[in-house]
Every structure is written in C-alpha cells, then in structure tokens.
Amino acid sequence: MRIHFIAIGGSAMHNLALALHAKGDVVTGSDDAIFEPSKTRLAKQGLLPEQEGWYTEKITADIDAIILGMHAKEDNPELIKAKELGLKIYSYPEFIYEHAKNKTRVVIGGSHGKTTITSMVLHVLNYHGVEVDYLVGAQLEGFDRMVNLTDENDFMLIEGDEYLSSPIDRRPKFHLYEPNIALLSGIAWDHINVFPTFENYVDQFRIFIDKITNGGILIYNEEDAIVKQIAEESTNPIRKIPYTTLENEIVDGVAYLVTSEGPMPLEVFGQHNINNISGAKWVCQNMGIDEDDFFDAITSFKGASKRLEKLYDDGTTVVYKDFAHSPSKVKATMKAVREQYPNKQLVACLELHTYSSLNADFLSEYKGSLETADQAVVFYSLDALKIKRMPEITAEQMKAAFELPALTTYTNADDFKTYIKALNLKDSVLLFMSSGDYGGLDLNEFVQTL
Secondary structure, three states: OEEEEEOOOOHHHHHHHHHHHHHOOEEEEEEOOOOOOHHHHHHHOOOOOOOOEOOHHHOOOOOOEEEEOOOOOOOOHHHHHHHHOOOOEEEHHHHHHHHHOOOEEEEEEOOOOHHHHHHHHHHHHHHOOOOOEEEOOOOOOOOOOOEEOOOOOOEEEEEEOOOEEEOOEEEEHHHOOOOOEEEEOOOOOOOOOOOOOHHHHHHHHHHHHHOOOOOOEEEEEOOOHHHHHHHHHOOOOOEEEEEOOOOEEEEOOEEEEEEOOEEEEOOOOOHHHHHHHHHHHHHHHOOOOOHHHHHHHHOOOOOOOOOOEEEEEOOOEEEEEEOOOOHHHHHHHHHHHHHHOOOOEEEEEEEOOOOOOOOOOOHHHHOOOOOOOOEEEEEOOHHHHHHOOOOOOOHHHHHHHHOOOOOEEEOOHHHHHHHHHOOOOOOEEEEEEOOOOOOOOOHHHHHOOO
16 A cells, blocks of 8 residues: 555654554655654654655655644645545544454553553563554564554554544544453543543543443453443443452562462562553453463563663662653652652652643642652743743742642753752652653763763
8 A cells, every 4th residue: 555644753653654664555754843763763764754844746646545643733735635636534543443443452541551551461462472463652672663563463452542533533542443352541630631621531431431342341440430430330232341459569679469379570560550460461361361371471571661661770879760741640650669669768850741731720630749759849841831822830839739838840951950960869769750851851861970
C-alpha cells in the first residue's frame, strides 16, 4: 500500500510509519516540526521529509490511505487536498482497528498504568517467544519500535488511550478498538480541556466497556472504586475478571512477590506496580501464558522508558525520572518511592505543563500529592501559560492547591536548574516527575555532574 502521514513526527505516528515501512508498505509523510528521537529514527529509514511544512503536491490520487495525526489542524492544506481527491482518511486508531479487525484485540485502558501493563504483557510474551502485533506508548528495552504490525500474528496488543482520535474525529481512541480482551487499571480525572466534568470523563470508560465484543473479557482492578462500580454495573454480555494487588514484601530495598514457588525478586517496585503485575498476569493467562511461566518472565521486567527510570545510584544518592504528571500518577509515584526509600531524604520535583495541570480550577486535584517529600518543588513556565492563553498562576495559588506551605515554585528554567545543581544530595532520592523537560534540563547530562 501507498500510505501518507499528515503529521508524521509525533511519537505514535512516527512509530506507526516505521512499522508500516518494515512491513513493506510505501510510506511518505509531512510535518511542520519534527523533534528527536523521531527525526533520527525516520531519517535512518529514509522516511524523514526533505523539508518541514505541508505540501499539497504530495497528495496524489494513487495514495491508498492517509493517516491523520492529532498535531495537524482541520484546515491543513494536505488534508483539504486529500478530501478533494476522495482519498481514504484514517485517524491513528481507525487505521489500527482496520489492521487488527480479524485478529484477537487485547486493549489495556485506564487513566494510569496502561503503558506499564501493556509493556509487562509484551515483555512476558517476548520472553516466551510469543509473536504478537502491538502498540505501546513507551520505548521498551529489547524492542526497536513501539508499534509492530504483521499479516500473520493472531493477537494485537494495544495500549488504549482515552484522548481524542484526530482533529476531525473527536472520539476517544480506545472507543475504536472494540476489544476481545480488555483491562481497566484505574480512573482518575484527566484531560479536562476535553472532558469538562469527572462524570463525563468516567462515561468514556463506560463506553469502552460497552465496546468489548459479545462474549469478550473484561479484566478490572477492583481496588479502584470507580472501576469496580462501572465494571459491575455493565450489562454487556462479557466475562468479568477482577484483580487485586498481589501479595508482596520489601527486603533490603528489593520488592518480592510472594508465590507458591517462594519469594520472587522484582526489578520494579511500588504497590501500584505490584497491582499492575496482577492485571498483566490475568491478561497473559487469557493469551495462553500460565501463571508459573508469567512469574518466570516478569522478574526480569525493568520497566518502560520514563516510568520510574533510575538514572543514577552510587549507594548514597539515587535519581529517578518518571512520566507522572496527573494527580493520580504523582500520588502513586510518591508513595512508591517513599516506601522503597523510607530512610532517605526525598526531593520531589514536579513539572506542570499540560492543559489540565495548568488549569487553576483543576490544581486542587493535586492536594496532598507531594506531602511526603522532604523538599517539594513545582516548576511551571509562564511562557507555556501565555501560549495556551491561560491566566497566570501565582506561587501562593500553588501552595494553596497542594496544601503545602513549604512548597518551592519556579517559573524560570535557569533558576530551576541553578536550584537543582546546588542541592546537597547525600543520602537522598531526587525524583523528577514530568512529561516534559523542565524548560530544557538535560537529565542525563545533569546526573553526570553528581
């Protein structure tokens, strides 16, 4: 097939482009801004556009499919030309469903934990040599890309994101996949620029459950009250499998699963990750991996990129970075690190830069999330607020929202970097939580200075 990507540079989009190229399709694309690592990865496969920008001459009648990314706008000239020519236009999830409609679709959903659970399942399957198609939201050790598509594999494992599908398709992505096997990990209000009320947000997960195919399976975290409620309320004729956190213990800083075969050490830690492992176990069992084989494999799972990723450890100073930015993710990460290192000073740095996290009305959702830190710092950019056309937030508002009078705030990237470099980190854990980069702070370069 000849396939053209409008907005090829995105994290998910460029991985899909690489997967289709590897599959043998003819792939082209455009974008008005492409950053690393997308730029280098596309260039390596000869897929990087010669020039940034939109070019209507790239849109020709012999193209079999257009894949439209969220970064593009409704008035994109290439999109307009594609419509004029009557070309088939897919959103990212529409294309994934079209590819997988004759496969067994396994979709992992939830406000938090979905990337980690998808990664755990993929790790276990790979460990046992089980080939599947997949779409996961983070780079994994041992995998070249985040998307794999084939004609022959029976299963398609999909991380089910609840955000919108495309500029012209306002449905949440995970509504389009129609899973045969689904998992729900947890629900905590997010994306308030799209889902203005908590009830409206929860409704998207109700629809997700209703989209599970008749006779399909829902695996759900019954420790999450909202998930438990909507799972049990659903009248969809499906099989329901609840799960809870597996029995575990921490010995000398190492987390162990308590199993019938004895204690099994893990590379990851935190009760939220032990809970994620429990969900992943049930998914794998319904994909043909028995419990003992699952435990054999999961002990070597090191985590997904940017999910409690250890950057430095010299025995006294430990540095982690984590993708946490929504309130529920911040709370889970803080709890995990504090439990793992009860006797170390915890310096917690949180960057707020999404529409939700910079909304003054939403800030109170972060209440108490940083209270277990010895030093708590929030960084946010005043320029980001201006770009998003949102009102300025004061340090006093931040302290009140977090209910933390001792909270330190920075709005200037250079001042934040100076603060970080001046820290005394003896016998400390330094935790960076963000889906951004703190105004250009290179964390890998920073840890080299310790």
